[in-house]
Amino acid sequence: MRSLDFGSRFATAITAIVLAGCGATPEQAQQSLSTRFVGQPAEAFFAKYGMPLQTMPTADGGKLYSWRGGQFFINHPAQVQTVPNTGGGYEKTHTTSHTTQTGPGSSKTESTSVSVGVSVAPATVITQPATSEELVCEVQITTNANGVITAFNTTRDTRGGEMGLSRCAEVFGVKA
Numbered sequence: 001m002r003s004l005d006f007g008s009r010f011a012t013a014i015t016a017i018v019l020a021g022c023g024a025t026p027e028q029a030q031q032s033l034s035t036r037f038v039g040q041p042a043e044a045f046f047a048k049y050g051m052p053l054q055t056m057p058t059a060d061g062g063k064l065y066s067w068r069g070g071q072f073f074i075n076h077p078a079q080v081q082t083v084p085n086t087g088g089g090y091e092k093t094h095t096t097s098h099t100t101q102t103g104p105g106s107s108k109t110e111s112t113s114v115s116v117g118v119s120v121a122p123a124t125v126i127t128q129p130a131t132s133e134e135l136v137c138e139v140q141i142t143t144n145a146n147g148v149i150t151a152f153n154t155t156r157d158t159r160g161g162e163m164g165l166s167r168c169a170e171v172f173g174v175k176a
Contacts, residue, residue, distance in 0.1 A: 030168075045149065
């Protein structure tokens, strides 16, 4: 019983370590980012992380910004499989004989054989085509008329690089 108890605690500890290495979830990133940036000047955010893609005025004199960062692509090569030769190809033999009389009651026969063969090499088959995966963080930032951030919302958060669960958490340094 005691070893079972140790085994359970060990498995729980390993699971916690693995999950901690995965980084913050998108939900944790959103909460952390909202807490960090709401109340801060939008210009300070843009100076540190780059300019927005789009800006639209709001009815109350503020602005609505669309921002994208941390964008890159991971290229996954095609998956291929070699399929062995399944009996394709052929072989052909051609024999030519020539008989000559060498004397009364005797003859000489000469035969020549030529063999030609063609075999089919194993085929390479694509089992999964090459793909490209985009990793990116996109947020929507709302400011008041004074340029202070009043809302910070994640609109697109792909998985992170390596084993990360949130690209936004990676871009903004959010820890789990």
